[in-house]
Amino acid sequence: VTAQxxxxxxxxxxxxxxxxxxxxxxxxxxxxTNNSTGRMGxxxxxxxxxxxxxxxxxxxxxxxxxxxGVSVVNVESAEEMFEAVTSxxxxxxxxxxxAAVADYTPVSRLTGKxxxxxxxxxxxxxxxxxxxxxxxxxxxxxxxxxxxxxxxQVAAYAKGKLEKKNADVIIANNVxxxxxxxxxxxxxxxxxxxxxxxxxxxxxxxxxxxxxxxTAIKKDDHVR
Ligand code: CTP
Ligand code: CA
Numbered sequence: 001v002t003a004q005x006x007x008x009x010x011x012x013x014x015x016x017x018x019x020x021x022x023x024x025x026x027x028x029x030x031x032x033t034n035n036s037t038g039r040m041g042x043x044x045x046x047x048x049x050x051x052x053x054x055x056x057x058x059x060x061x062x063x064x065x066x067x068x069g070v071s072v073v074n075v076e077s078a079e080e081m082f083e084a085v086t087s088x089x090x091x092x093x094x095x096x097x098x099a100a101v102a103d104y105t106p107v108s109r110l111t112g113k114x115x116x117x118x119x120x121x122x123x124x125x126x127x128x129x130x131x132x133x134x135x136x137x138x139x140x141x142x143x144x145x146x147x148x149x150x151x152x153q154v155a156a157y158a159k160g161k162l163e164k165k166n167a168d169v170i171i172a173n174n175v176x177x178x179x180x181x182x183x184x185x186x187x188x189x190x191x192x193x194x195x196x197x198x199x200x201x202x203x204x205x206x207x208x209x210x211x212x213x214x215t216a217i218k219k220d221d222h223v224r
Contacts, residue, residue: 011052016092018099020060022078027110038062041098045070047210058084078102078128096145097132136166143221145169151176158192
């Protein structure tokens with residue numbers, strides 16, 4: 001039904017989408033992660049596949065089943081996600097970075113399980129590689145879509161990320177609003193394009209938001 005509705009408009013397009021959180025290990029049993037459920041990225045993968053795209057889903061650890069007809073690459077850390085994405089970037093037409101990638105990872109992984117001591121614990125973290133920025137810097141032919149999770153000044157920060165990462169579109173969502181975003185079934189986003197235009201997608205189920213995003217990207221990719 002969906003393929004008919006959208007006239008198979010993604011047929012033959014190669015689309016890679018990242019989804020979910022990353023986890024950054026601290027010791028043998030502990031790690032740092034975030035609130036991402038992966039639902040928005042999975043919805044994008046499902047929607048694209050139903051419209052005929054050849055979809056690769058690079059996923060951090062999540063609790064949802066992969067959509068049918070999508071090849072899934074499971075990763076854990078930001079570094080693993082970087083490898084999984086960059087090793088596959090050449091063959092893609094469109095890359096959508098929906099994952100909530102950790103910005104920091106422990107400077108070193110402790111061997112075994114850390115024993116508690118008196119007093120406070122200091123851990124040191126270093127920056128991870130910004131995958132979207134890397135893709136923007138090495139962009140050849142592909143269309144590059146990033147997300148921006150913001151709690152304030154959504155438009156300003158999203159536009160900043162569009163520039164800084166050389167993306168073609170930034171899909172911004174307000175993660176401060178708990179009726180949408182991370183744990184919710186619904187989402188509402190605003191897309192910011194390179195030509196300065198923007199496009200609002202009102203609050204609706206994530207699968208419908210995914211279809212709207214794909215329609216907007218298709219249109220923009222065409223005129224780019
Ligand atoms: N991103 C990425 N690699 C990272 C961090 C972020 O590819 N190491 C991508 C995300 O997948 C998303 C976009 O960059 O598509 C924006 O992520 P976000 O966390 O909103 O922005 P940051 O650039 O990390 O800045 P900050 O968290 O400070 O707002
Ligand atoms: Ca971040």
